Every structure is written in C-alpha cells, then in structure tokens.
Amino acid sequence: MEFFLIIISAIFVNNILLAQFLGICPFLGVSNKLSTAVGMSGAVCFVITLATVVTYLINSYLLVPFGLEFLQTIAFILVIAALVQTVEIVLKKTSPSLYQALGIFLPLITTNCAVLGVAITVVTKQFTFGGEAHMLNLGQAAVYALSTSVGYGLAMILFAGLREHLAQNDVPESFRGLPIALVTVSIMAMAFLGFSGMV
C-alpha cells in the first residue's frame, strides 16, 4: 500500500516537472521531437534510479556516521558525475544499441537538476503515507526515484507529442519557439493540478 501511494504521488500528484520544477532545462531543450524525448526519458529514468540508490547508501553509511553531512552537496554531485561517466563507458562496451539510443543524452544528465534534486529530497525530506511522516528506507527511496522518473518521462513524452503538433500551427511571431511552449506547459500543469489531493 505504501509503495502504491509513493508511486501515485510521485508520478501524478507531485510530478517532478509540472509541480516541483526540476529538470526543466532538458525538458524544454529536447522535447521538440517525440523520438528524442523518449530517449532522454529512458536515460533519465536509468540515471535517477541508480544515482538515488548510490547516494542514499553513501549518505547513510559514510556521511551521517562520520558527521560529514555538510559535504552532502559536493559528494552527491561528484557521485552523479562519476556514475554518468561509468554508465556511459559500460553501455558503450556491453550494449552498443542501447548506447546509441541513450548515449548522446548521458553527458547532459550530470547537470540535470532532477537527478541531484531527487537524491537530496530522498535523504532530507519526510514523506507522508499511512497518516504519519517518515524518512524513506532504501527500498522506498528506490521506488520513489523510479516512479519520479517515470513521471518525468510521462510529462516529457506527452509534451513532445503536443509540441510536434504545435510546430505545424500558425503561431504569432513573438510567441514562436519557447514562449508558446511555456504557455502550453502551463495548461498541462493546470491539468495535473487536478490530481492534487488524491493521495
């Protein structure tokens, strides 16, 4: 039940893009085409889940026991950067087809604030389910990270579909490009507000 609540809340209610504003830059950057949006979502999904598990372990077994919480930001961003590099190298060697699909997006992910944002949120924020506030345990953190990134992918892919249609329409000159995209996202965010209060 708690997993179900975490999943619904992370995908719909607190959608990382439309409600928490994390990872907006790549969202606006690569959502021009549906195919790139799918590739980016896949890569983000993979990295967020992996990075969250690793940073969670580092935080609870290295930083907290030694009283080094003030190194959190620096340690997390280094871990994420190293992880992205490793994933890139491993994918290149073991699965060239997957590497071709995700490869070009991987370097961009280090500076995607969604990754660092989720990693920090998981170790600092209290989550509410079952009528009480808890810190997440490792399993819950992994589920939260995975479902958050699914929410990221969902919003990204939906929006890329809209944007492909938008490109064929006659838009006033000053609105062309990003402004009309932002107004469209705004309407999407309004639709997602309808989920609030569900969990």
Added chain:
Amino acid sequence: MSKWSLITKGLIKDNPTFVLVLGMCPTLATTTSAMNGLEMGLATLFVLVLSNIAISLIAPVVPDKVHIPVYIVVIATFVTVLQLLMQAYVPYVYATLGLFIPLIVVNCIVLGRAEAYANRHCVLDSALDGIGIGIGFTLSLTVIGIVREILGNGSIFGCKFIPGDGILAFVMAPGAFMVLGYLMVLFNKYLKKQ
C-alpha cells in the same frame, strides 16, 4: 569590450532568463513572490561571482580532461559555503528557498559562465561578468516574482494593495510557466523594436 558593458550586458543582450534561457528550475520554482525571487537571485549571484573568480584563477593549471569535474567541485564548494552561511544567519530565507539552494550547483548559468567565459579571461573581467549576469538573473527573477505576486496575491514585496485572495493559479505551478512565457513574448517584442 569595456568594463561597464560587461556588467550591463546581462540585463538585456545576454539576459540569462529571457534570452539565454538558462537556469529555468529556480526561475520557475522560487518566484512565488517578489521577495523570494530576489533572494534566490542574490544567492545565485554570490555563487556565480565567487566561482567565476576562482575558476579564472585555476583554469590555466587544470588539465583539460578533468576540467569539468574540477569546476563542478569548485562550484559545489561555494554552494555549500552559501548553504552554511544562510543556515547560520538567515535561517528563515533558507527555509523558504530550501532545496533550490543546493541545486545552484547544477544551475546551467554557473557552469555555463565558467566554461564560456571565466576559464579564458582575467580575474577582474570574470568577476565583472559574474556580477553582470548575476544581476540580470536577479532582476529577471524579481520581475517574474512581482508579476506573480500582484496577480496571485494582490501585493508587492508583501505590501497588500488589492484586497481579496488574488488569482491563486499564479502562485501555483501553472502560473509560473504562464508568466515566464508571456514575459518572454514581451521581451522578444522589445528586442525586435530596437
């Protein structure tokens, strides 16, 4: 380029928010009121200036292959310094901005200026560039914050001048995207006229 134009270019020509479209996450998330936008802008300005100075100093001795990780570590250090200082001296501000202070590390503006400017210019120029871009960012965030606060709450910097509740959507997520979109339209119009 004259020293003065280094500072002023961030306002219009290289405005980080409306022209370069960088650092969108804090721009959208923290501008629920004019004050929050201003505070977030100043926090970013602090990190931007210091990291520009530090990076222009160390850039000549850093091997090319590891320059990105080194820059990230330098930026993360300044961000943590800022975090600790804010917790100690302005805990209320830290509580409102919350997650978005550590996230300055991954703000594309900071790493972008390090890569595009600070690593090949002298310390003074880099510092001025940081100040210029930082002020541009701060002003943009404050303007977005002002518009959202007027529409959403009927007040500016907490001074209420329209009675009633305001249009709530503008304080919430959809309003952030919409205000940014429409301000960008106005900015484009203005740039074209010139």
Added chain:
Amino acid sequence: MVLCLAGVCLFCSAILALVYAVTSDPIRKASEQALAESIGRVLPEGLELSERRDENGMEYYVGTRDGVAGAYAVKASEIGFGGPLVLMVGVLPDGTVYNTSVLSHSETPGLGAKCGTDESFIGQWRGFSPDKVLKVKKDGGDVDAITASTITSRAYAKAVAKAVEAVKTLESSTGNKEGGQKNE
C-alpha cells in the same frame, strides 16, 4: 590528472570543514533561537520556562509562575496537505489555547501556506475556549477554515487538539502532585 582532481577535492573539503566549524555554532544558536521565539509567542509573558520534557512522544515545555504550572507549550504535528505540519501550541492548564505558532509546514503557497500568515485564521486560536469543538465548521466544529484549504485547516485543528489533549493528561497526572506540594 587524477592527482589534480584529488588535490582540488581535498582542498575544497578542507575549506568546507573550516567554514562548517565556524558556522556550526551560529546554526545551532539560530535554531535554538527560533524555537525559543516560537515558545515565547505562544505563552503568556512573565513565566519561568522549564527544560524540554517528553511525554507520550510529544515534546513540551512548562511555563511556571511561583512553582505552579501557568501554561504549557506543546510541539504538535499532523499531516497537512503537502507534508508534515508542525505547530507550537500554548495551552493554559484549564485547556484554553493561549496562542499557536507554525514551526514548519510544506503547504501550497497562496493556499494552505496562509496558515502561518492569515490573521483571521491565526487570530481565532488566541483564547480558544475548551468548551468549543476543535474541528473545522464543515465537520461540525467551531474552527473557521482557510478559504479553499480545508485539509490544512483540518490538520491544524487536529494538531491543536492533540496538544490540548496532552495538556489534559499532564494536568490530571502531575497537577494533583504539584497542587499537593503547594499545600504543604
């Protein structure tokens, strides 16, 4: 190459350790001060404040006047709309709420977040009599909810009710004892 990276990391960690050492004291003081301020706001003036005490998992502070408990400041939390809503509630021994103050919340800006700023909502808690029902009007109580934020208001009322309940138990167990001491 690796040496350079390691060197930078070490140097940066050293700087951070230094800044941490300098700021850790002010950080602790700032959070203590915030707590003391919120306790001061919710209790009547001129009381002598006790150390932190814990009872049934709730943190509370007793304000005494001449050795008699004059009021209690109870930290109470409840799940709001966006996450935990933590309050400091000042309660007089007879169960009257003296005042309340929000310690932390994660409610929606412009909606539930008004629980910390909306004067007409905060004001109603001052001197909230024990005869009134600690529920929002929608649920048949006497609390005026914040417009369009029933869930936050409900959580606020619940947290206050918890605090009042805790003070009632405290009074029935320790009140007699302290009263007895006074008679000696």
